[in-house]
Amino acid sequence: MQGIQLSFFPHGEEHKSISKPKKPKLGRYERIQRELEKNDSDPYKIFIDISSVPLASSQYTFVDLFCGAGGITQGFLQAGFTPLASLEISPIASATHKRNFPQCHHLCEDIERFNSKDFLQKIGLPEINVVVGGPPCQGFSVAGKRDPKDPRNKLFYEFVRVVSEIRPWYVVMENVPGILTIQNGVVKQAIIEAFESIGYPHISVAILESAAYGVPQIRPRAIFIANRFGMPNPYPKSQLNPEEYKPIESAISDLPAYTRIPEINHEWTKHSPEYMERIAQVPPGGSLYEKYVDAFKRQYPGKPSMTVKENHGGTHIHPYLNRVISAREMARLQTFPDSFIFEGSMKKAMWQIGNAVPPRLAECIGYALIPYLNDIFMNQKQLATFPDFQQTQLTFD
Template sequence: MAVKEQLLRIEDVALELNVSQKIIRKHIHSGALKSTKTVGVHYLNPKDVKAFVKSNVLAKTPKKPVKNIRTKSVKTDDVNWVNIAGSWENPSKTELTSADLFCGAGGMAKGFEMAGFTQVGGLDWFKEAGMTYRENFNHPHILGDITEKEVKDKFIETVQSSLKGKPLTVLSGGFPCQGFSMSGSRIVEDERNSLYKDMLEIIDALQPEFIVAENVKGLRSMLKGKVEDKIKEDIAKLGYNVNVTVLNAANYYVPQKRERIIFVANRIGKKNYHPKPLLTPKNYVTTKQAIQDLVKHKDDANFNHVRTKHSDDMKNRLAKVEEGKSLYDNYSDSWKKCPWNEASCTIKENHGGVNIHPIEPRVITVREMARLQSFPDNFIFKGAKGKQMMQIGNAVPPLLAKAIALAVRETLAV
């Protein structure tokens, strides 16, 4: 059963009450201000905020006005949570179809395949990722630059040919968004955002029933939330109603705490659903559960499990790094040691800096990375080892994609 929530975020309340977000967090932690925490984000009911104001607790706290805020953030998540637990195990095969832009190695495609969808096409420019994609899937893959008309046309024609006159159910994509900036009160886009515009053009051409767009959580704060608003507006202009929230992959059996913003939109008059978490932090799949058996597994290039050879000095340095900490102070997002008895920290490949193994003095292998991203063991990665790690670090965890796909199926079942 879906539950609709219209709640405020901490930044919204801070702006409304003209205090810092730090003060709001302080009163949440003290219990004076009620909140609901979902996938790591606090949400507040407007009624609870009013009760908090009436309690006069805030009057006793020195106010620190929020500076340099031009406009009030009006962003509140309008989320329709749906329970997918009943369909999680062995989903039936359907005639529903999906295609993927910026597909990389195929994490999103694999997840939709696990959820019973038939994938009809993928597009990406990354050569080695394309090699991996074609190794693991039978459907068409277009290798090329989406900004080139012939590449874009080829993808559209390939998908339409595979559909044989039927509508495309879902078009997904993890689009880049670094090219947004401000000119006065107006959002502008530079040439780096041509990829985003090309995605909109393909949506308009293929007219999928649903759009699933994924991005890093940090998009929410870009230009004080205006980028998120513009993306929703642009999709709505194409005839879609849009819902968006942040999902944590660990809530869907991925042994990794990885938060991503997920846009779900449809043009067929249905309610957009996001998958209700299947797990809580108390029962997340841990790093140990995911990769412990690989400690005794011999190096095997065909299995993508080859240990990096470190010098004795590097081994000593890696062994001394605490769980959750990084080898280098200046690179906190790379060379970070995964916790052993918790879900892993976010898996990345950052200019050669990958995650450190929790109990061995080395970085994790490609297969260990793949396990922590929830790729099955029969999913084989191609290219040089460094390129394989880039593919995995950039991928959407298949089990997160599966959860999203099952939520789309629930939408169509209503």
């Protein structure tokens, strides 16, 4: 039975027994985004066209905190940045990061114990141009229980502490859009004030839809950007309109239907013949279970993937096949290259992938930063060449 495909698209009269497909719901955070844009008077937030970004004037470096398996690291690397260091508390995610970024100094430890000054001293005190990271978002996400007292919600203060010690030119912090509305915006304001207190005023925030940048998945993210020079906070302009979003098939159609390839993480939860027959009755947007409607939910054909995540092995059901999608299919939907291998069991691989930032989204954010990093670099160079030069608006410390 393992090699037999029970097609979701049956022949003859069998289709009458299958319930009507649900209409895709692709705008989960549209209300938050509309409110953000409606009340936004931030003069420092700008959106730039990344289709014609200038070349980097220097080899810009970055540090990735809460790096997980390395979604942001992979994206910034693709944009031409050099990953200098990374930090992650999960041993399995750290193992994945080390495997895929052997040139990066990596620490597997709690950020509360991380002494950035000592660490940078050990690696030669390099200049850090950007600090990126995504503090754990479980306490912020609208998908689950939003407990304002969840200790994970305070980990962004540790992120801010490290930024205050490293003093990068720019800082980029990623989280779920729900962080902007929790406690009626109190958490958002606390983040803004924390960055202001360490010399990063005028912090900007925008919700970026991953699908608008070529990711074949609906995955909006809240992106905070700040700098310490009074410069603009650049975001990449959307590259695709909703009607142009890449469908799920564009990423996974060439992977084997029922042949596993463990070497590239193309593995999925094993199903009995009876279970596969039950899956065959699930329509697009429908779930195998009435109570746990977000698990074992069939993807919509011809549409971008729903936000991928690991759900105790119960990832989304393939849009055509009668099995859940594989770890590699999840990775493809996140835009990880096939050469990016995840350590650990299939379930652990799915967990790492589901928690990652799509590399393509991170890449676009990196491209948006380059013109402004170039401005800082050139002004810094001019100041070094002409010590009496007084015309610059930048302040360096």
